[in-house]
Amino acid sequence: MAAAALLVVVVMLAAAGDGAAAALDAQAAYLARMKREFAGPAMARWDLSSSPAPAEYCRFPGISCDDADFNITGIDVTSWRLTGKLPLGLCSSLPSLREVRMAFNDVRGGFPAALLNNCSSQLEVLNISYAGVSGPIPADLLSAMAALRVLDASNNLFTGAFPAMALSNLTSLEVLNLNENPGFDHWRPPESMTKLRNLKVLILSTTSMRGGVPAWLGNMTALTDLELSGNFLTGPIPDTLASLVNLRLLELYYNELDGAIPDELGNLTALVDIDLSENMLTGGIPEPLCALPNLRVLQLYTNSLTGEIPAALGNSTKLEILSVYRNLLTGSLPADLGRYSPEFNVLEVSENSLTGPLPGFACAGGKLQYILVLSNLLTGPIPPEYGGCSPLLRFRLSNNHLSGSVPQGVFALPHVSIIDLSYNHFEGSIPPAIAGAKNLTSLFAAGNRLSGEIPPEIGDAWSLVKLDLSNNLIGGEIPGPAMAKLGRLNQLSLQGNRLTGEIPSELAELRSLNVLNLSENALSGKIPEALCELLPNSLDFAGNNLSGPVPAALIKEGLLESVAGNPGLCVAFRLNLSDPAMPLCDGNGGGRGGIRMAGRRSWIVVAVCAVVGVAAVMALARRWVRRRWAATGAGEEDGTSSSPASGWSAYEVTSFHKLSFDQHEIIEALIDKNIVGHGGSGTVYKIELSSGELVAVKKLWVSSSNKSGSKQNKYGAGAGEEEEDRELRTEVETLGSIRHKNIVKLYCCYSGADSKLLVYEYMPNGNLWDALHAGDNGDDGGLLFLDWPARHRVAMGVAQGLAYLHHDLTLPIVHRDIKTSNILLDAAFEPKVADFGIAKVLQAHSAIAGATTTTIAGTYGYLAPEYAYSSKATTKCDVYSFGVVLMELATGKKPIEPEFGETRDIVQWVAAKVAAAAEAEALDTRLAWSPYKEEMVQALRVAVRCTCSIPGLRPAMADVVQMLADAGPATGRNAKDPKPV
Known part of the structure; x- marks a missing residue:
């Protein structure tokens, strides 16, 4: 057994x-x-x-x-x-x-x-x-x-x-x-x-998630982290949340909560981070909340909070971020703010009604990076300690009542990217120490009492993109050689000062310059012809003591208004009788003696008129024959469609630039052989004018009802067709008001009963989509011949154009359909943003993130996620779309590719690569030889920030421009983190 x-x-x-x-x-x-x-x-x-x-x-x-x-x-x-x-x-x-x-x-x-x-x-x-x-x-x-x-x-x-x-x-x-x-x-x-x-x-x-914040959440006492942001929650914040004694993080931002912040939240002694921003909260900021011993982050921005910022924050030993901008707060900032907080990093209280001085101890811990107090009622000087606050990245004080001299150290901060002192009462001068501001991209000091001269050392602040010293008391000459060193400069605004001497011809070397305003000074001498190479940029030299002939290019561009108020200037010719009164130049180029010369030239005028008259008669005869040809149907037997569009004589013309052509030359060229494309709204023609110039003409589709005899509006639509013509009106009104080198120029609009035409400058290199992806079918297309610096230049141009739309106009413009096919390339592959047919001009009271539209517009793959399901069109939607374009430039891939997976797009694909520190694997293989891989990686990281799913965490386009400049091929430096503006 x-x-x-x-x-x-x-x-x-x-x-x-x-x-x-x-x-x-x-x-x-x-x-x-x-x-x-x-x-x-x-x-x-x-x-x-x-x-x-x-x-x-x-x-x-x-x-x-x-x-x-x-x-x-x-x-x-x-x-x-x-x-x-x-x-x-x-x-x-x-x-x-x-x-x-x-x-x-x-x-x-x-x-x-x-x-x-x-x-x-x-x-x-x-x-x-x-x-x-x-x-x-x-x-x-x-x-x-x-x-x-x-x-x-x-x-x-x-x-x-x-x-x-x-x-x-x-x-x-x-x-x-x-x-x-x-x-x-x-x-x-x-x-x-x-x-x-x-x-x-x-x-x-x-x-x-919808409904209110559940009161029963207070029973889940083990919670340390509660995040319900970005939903559709309404109603008040329940005071029962005060029972969550272990809670360290509370995030309820981007909802529709209202009512007061409960004082009881001051019982959350373990709380480290609270964010209730982007709601509709009212009442004051609870003192008990600000006295919490472990509080590091307090974010309450974009609400309707009133009262003062509690003084208890000045006693905090842990505070790192205070962000309460865009509220209705009053009173003074806590005097000891930052004094006892060694990690204090962000002071962001802009767009309130705060009074009193700036807190003198804000930089006591040596970690402060952001001072953002613009648009308040603050008074007094800038504390001298701020001049030694070397970690500062952004220093924005504009639109207050601050006074005194700006500490010299402020201009020399080594890491600062924005200094904004505009519209205060500052005195003193810009010191030579500005040479130390190697990372400064924007210096705004308009509307103060600054004096002295512009120091030549400003040329050593080589990162400058925008310089606005307008409406001050600055004198002396413009340091041309120093300015010429600022190769990235996009805006130079010096109007309303006391500048003397001549306009430096060296300014023509600033190829990135978009705005040059030297008006209302005491400048003398001639206008340098070389500056005309900067056109179509915004130039303004009005109200000086300039003399001599106005460069022909300014006359042809219809820019005589920009040189008005200079008695010594003259013109060699006039294009329009409505031009500002300005004498004809004499034989020596002066403005006097023009009448004496008139008698000797009169016989020439008679001869020219005779020749012109004969030519006009011949042209009219030729056009009469063509119209008869079209009316009798000639040319149809051979299958061609060479007849011009009918109804051209009924067009109403709205022009935005001086035109070198008339409507007849455009209408007669609208034939099949000139068609270069079809879009969702019409047909595009490439037309060569008799002058040899090329233009693009968009002929918008019209419904058959438009051909009825109903009463026409100024755009050629019947009274019941206003909705159908919204796209045309929007595009005309938008583009007609814009002058920017990176936005396509609209010459004019022809509106008639049978067709509606928009005449643009012609872009010989097509659109960015074709340039990037034409080679995807095996041909030799695409940007193979453009290195990363060229692609980076395209990205910078588009970013600058969008920043202009978002930040530089009285009413911001949201494009709403940024994509590579709407980015056109000129002969030098400089980009121009086009197709504003669905753009939205925001009203002043709607210019914040809540502005909405009634219809979904845009293109799949480029649409911001919040726009797809909420129909809210904001500038941050454009930022998202630009991020997709930037990903296309860096990766060479389309927004939707089979390799991304059935339910993924380029945004998720790139985000995963970046998160895994494998960005190099995402770069365009056609640029495998590129020595700029690190710069391309930095661009991808900027793109990921632009496409953040939470709109409020995306940078503004003005910041994107600076990030791209920082990550440019010239420096290879890391892009900055997207912090508050």
Whole structure:
């Protein structure tokens, strides 16, 4: 019997050993299947070619095993850039599996079905964030996964019902993160979620949540992190949140909350960061909240808060960020603000009604980077300590009542990118120390009492892009050689000063210059002909003592207004009797003696008139013949369509520039052979004028109803067709008011009963889409012949054009359809933004982020996510679209490519590369030889910031220009982080 028993034991042990071996073999087999299912070079690190022993595959990257039995307990392939499906049998093959981390990959097939099999009782951690997962989250799957402690499925593309009830059953959950999944159906959180007693982190931002902030959240006392931002929450903030004694982070920004901030939030003694920005909150900032001992970040911007900023913030020892801009706050800033906070970093209180002095201790800790106090009622001098605040990046004080001399050290701050002193009462001069401001891109000091001269050392501040010293008391000469060193300068505004001497011809070397305003000074001498090479930039020399002939280019461009008020100037000819009164130049180029010369030239005038008269008669005869030809249908028998459009004599002309052609020359050229393209709104023609100049003409589609006899408006539409003509009116009104070198020039508009025509400057190199992607079908197109500096120049030009639209006009303009096909390229491949047919001119009271439109416009792949589901068109939508364009320039890829996956676009693809520090893998392979890889990587990082899913975190276009300048090929420096403006 004993022998028999021993035999049984031996057999059982043998069977157990065989079972354990089989289990280990199943683990290796599963890893092999996973390697086959997922495409990606990182999988080569799993060498499964020789049936490895458990001790071997437990050493594979991303694989964790227990020490005793070699059972796989974790799979972590985060940022491996894999594409594929998770094979079935995950937990049955890996029975000891506790953690699966697959973030920043491309997981196909929806929420992984492999988790349905035997994972319900063992899996504790699941992270599939940034994985492009689409479709619904199966509620039955979630309900069964009772062991889950961490579920992170953030930043995906889920749709359908939010699985709130299923989540309520996961009572072991400690971390729940479904952030940035706006495709869920609108939902309200059920009170059953209070069953999650162990939950510490609850992140449900941008998940289409509606209703009020649930009062029962106060019962979830284990919470340390509560984030519900970017939803549609309404009503007040419940005071029950004060029961969350462990709470460290509270984010409710970008909602529609109203009412007062509860004083009871001052009971949250563990609170470190609170952000209630972009709501409709009223009342004051609670003193108890500001007295919290651990508070580091207080962000309440863009609300309707009133009262004073509590003095308790001045006693804080932890405060790092104070951001309360765009409220209705009054009173003084706390005098000790920053005095006891060694990490104080951001002071942002702009657009309030604050009074009193600037806080003298703001930079006491030596970490302050942002002083943003513009548009208040502040008084007194700039504290001298600010001149030694070397970490400062942005220093903006404009539109206050500050006075005294600006500390010299302020102009020499080594890292500052913006100094904005405009519209105060500052005195003194700009010191030579400005040579030390190597990172300064914008110096604004308009509307003060600055005096002295412009120091030649300003040329050493070589990063300058914008310089505005207008309306001061600055005298002396303009230091031409110094200014010529500022190769990036885009704006030079010196009007309204006391400048003397001549206009330096060296200014013509500033090829990036867009605005040059020297008006209302005491400048003398001639206008340098070389400056005309900067046209069509904005030039203004009015109100000086200039003399001599006006350069012909200024006359031809219709810019005599820009030189008015200079009695010594004269013109060699006039294009229009409506031009400002200015004498004809005499034979020596002066403005006197023109009448004496008239008699001697009179016979020439008679002869010229005779020749012109004969030519006019011949032209009229020729046009009469052509019209008769068209009216009788001649030319139709051979199948051609050479007749001009009918009804040309009824056109009403609205011109925006001096024209070198008439409407007849345009109309007669609208024939099939001149068609170069068709768009959603009409046909585009390329027309060569008799002068040899080329123009582009957009002929808008018109409905048959437009040909009726109804009463016409000034755009040629019937009274019932105003909606149909909105696109034309918008484009005409927008482009007609714009003068910028990076925005396509609209010469004129012809409006008639049968057709509506827009005449533009012609761009010989087509659009950026064709330039980038023409070679995708195997031809030799694309930007193969343009290096990264050329592409960077394209990006800079577009960014400068958009910054002009957003920041430099009285009413900001939102383009709403920025894409590479709407970016045209001139002969030198300089970009020009085009197609404003769906642009939106924001009214002054709607120029903030809440401005809305009634219809969705734009192009798939370029649309900002919030515009797609909320119809809110803001400048930040343009920023997002520009980010996509920048990604195209750096990667050479289209916004939608098969390699991104069925549900992903270039934004998600690039974001994953950047997050994985693998940006180089995303760069255009056609530029593999480029020595500018680091600069291209920096551009990609700027693009990622531009395409942030939260609009408020995207930089303004003015900041984008500066980031691109910082990341340009000339320097290779890192782009700056997108901080407050």
